[in-house]
């Protein structure tokens with residue numbers, strides 16, 4: 001049987017690759033998982049009672065776009081967090097951001113741009129759905145280095161004009177997975193100006209927006225408002241997975257220009273799966289409450305602080321501005337992950353599993369990604385073992 005050629009060069013997903021690398025070897029100590037970006041702080045108390053009170057909702061097909069109550073809760077959160085006033089028809093509820101980041105590209109990427117195959121830009125390294133979305137729509141994925149040299153964000157303006165003219169969509173992730181970089185208001189304003197100049201749309205993956213160290217990251221909606229950018233050029237993707245420690249709820253939203261959102265809504269009404277009604281009710285409460293978000297952020301801030309102390313003075317250690325990953329330089333990410341597992345039982349992800357070869361180089365190869373999702377004591381233990389194993393005791 002023939003399979004699609006366009007996916008034939010896709011590497012295996014990061015976690016099966018990691019299992020293949022590590023699982024043939026016994027751990028060198030009590031295993032500590034610092035691999036997956038799955039929050040492990042408590043979920044909000046109200047989830048169970050709201051779900052129980054709305055069980056009957058599983059007996060009906062849910063509204064495609066989101067209930068009016070959920071859309072209102074989301075516009076309220078956007079107004080408080082970003083100072084932008086959106087109407088409910090500028091939002092669609094998502095089954096988590098991954099679904100939206102994929103489906104919005106299908107809904108919005110044209111077959112041709114400037115009479116040629118369209119380009120979709122993405123940072124490198126990056127969250128892998130961006131590349132699969134590009135391949136799915138028949139666009140050319142262009143991987144743009146996001147390394148120390150560019151503040152760990154992609155420098156899209158440095159691309160050749162012919163690439164920018166063919167660009168239909170540019171993904172940006174802030175706070176960035178895996179690098180932890182946060183895009184400034186100026187960076188986002190420049191990106192929107194570039195999008196205007198070359199007529200493309202920015203997809204801002206802001207699913208880590210509520211996990212930050214000192215100041216809340218600027219959002220694309222705020223910048224679009226202050227720069228009076230065309231709202232159709234700015235789509236943002238948000239999630240309860242990280243914000244509310246509900247990765248299994250599968251709930252988020254996409255917001256942006258009315259026409260773009262209408263296209264995204266339309267596609268899902270034909271081919272997608274709306275969120276079950278009881279999940280929409282829980283989500284409504286989650287977007288309306290900040291207390292649980294503040295409590296969770298405080299736990300991450302303690303862990304950032306612990307990481308700063310453990311890696312104090314280490315060359316190349318870059319405290320993340322947001323998100324919950326450390327992106328640590330090593331000679332070779334796979335060799336480091338294997339050594340760490342075999343000698344200590346600490347499990348981390350080789351950076352190259354999140355990046356692609358581009359221009360003869362792989363910008364993730366010399367890194368490991370370390371998730372700070374476990375409780376503080378376990379995280380501290382894992383980080384200390386990691387430092388001693390990979391960088392020499394007491395670096």
Ligand SMILES: Cc1ncc(COP(=O)(O)O)c(C=O)c1O
Pocket residue numbers: 037095096097098099127173176177205207238239240241247251252
């Ligand atoms: C950068 C980034 N975007 C999107 C997602 C998808 O999250 P969800 O679909 O749970 O909202 C993740 C999950 O790890 C992520 O790290």
